Amino acid sequence: MAAAAGRDLGRPVPRLVRRLPQDECVALTFDDSPSVRTPRILDILHRYRVRATFFTLGEHHVAADPGTVRRMAAEGHEVETLAWSHRIVTLIGPAEAREEITRGRDAVAKAIGRPPVLLRPPQGRTSPTVTASCRRLGMVQVLWSATASDYETTDCALVTRRIVTRTGPRPGEEYRDGPLDR
Template sequence: MRSTTGARRAGIGAEAGRRVRLGAAVVVTAALGLGLAGCNGYQSTSPSAARKHVAADGRTAAFAQGADGPVDCRKAKCVALTFDAGPSVRAPQILSILRKFHVHATFFTLGKNHVMKHPQMVRDMVAQGDEVETLTWSHQILTKISSSEIRKEITEGRDAVQKVTGVRPMLLRPPQGRTSSKVTAIARDLGMAEVVWSANGQDYRTTDSALIAKRILQQTKPDGIILLHDLVDPTNKGYNGTVASIAPIVSTLQARGYTFVTVSQLLAPGTPQPGKVYK
């Protein structure tokens, strides 16, 4: 009996040890996966890491200009406010709020039915000091289309902005934040970096401005990238609460000591590196 009991105890001990090792392996695997977004095999880069990558020719991104001079996000508590999918008829309202609070934002625009339909709004964004980049031509999900279609969506969206502003975008926001190793490789070939987000108001799901603001304020941390939308939803299911959420978001974060910058300024003195995904 003793030998049988001892064997059982040894077996239980071995099984417990196996479970501990397995649990540790799962933890390590999860930790390694924290730098990955989704299961498509791309790795994201933080703004703080991006600041170390200065262009090979010595170029650096421009610092934001605050009331007391240049804002260095290596020292200041910075956050980037971004808007997807415009410009829409709401763009003038958004620009007015940004002017009121003396902040700049980054607009990831759609070429078809947006940039080409509202070119003056795009020029107004640039004139106000905001950054205009691309969300592709027609918002196709890049992970679901062919390589040639991916390239077409990116280049046509980028070229639409360049045609209107005279400035060629360097930043791409993949629609719905969905990207993959294939998409990043094509973006790299086109000389573009991708930008996703770290704070999402989910304004596409609600018209409740207070809820949108609450979500952003709970998620925002230094070096954060905020996602909102410049869009109109005729069904009144989403987006229609976005504009009213902007002022409370900006005023509250400013009271918390945050400085609003564009995405490129958030990366300064580094510059966006083609093929990288910033988050």
């Protein structure tokens, strides 16, 4: 993985170069998109020719800012879903959980003309019921192996360290159906 030197949202970004074996890759993902920062993030990704996956919320983001969602897709990024309203799908009934997932999927499809195939359940909380709902909808769940916890800090160097030191499969991690499926 390589991150270029520069400025991110007005703050200095440390220069990183880390080589991965040729058969490994890192997926860069953003949750709760689009936000007010997304256009700037898209500009940075474009400048460095980096593709990312954006996990969107139908109610708060896709419906409110379909233009940015269309830009994500037009620039070659994956546009996927977190669901409709960020309700924790393991704390609601199976029918409600399926509705949350379906409405989030349908909002993305309406914005970009194709339905998402990936679901990142809110807060990474999943269950066999959520997995079954995804499969019935032709979707796969994707979680993460490293998190920046950027909601806890504005320290760019700390966020960078968190990702660089945590990137890679965890011991015993199993990959099924391509993406992580839990």
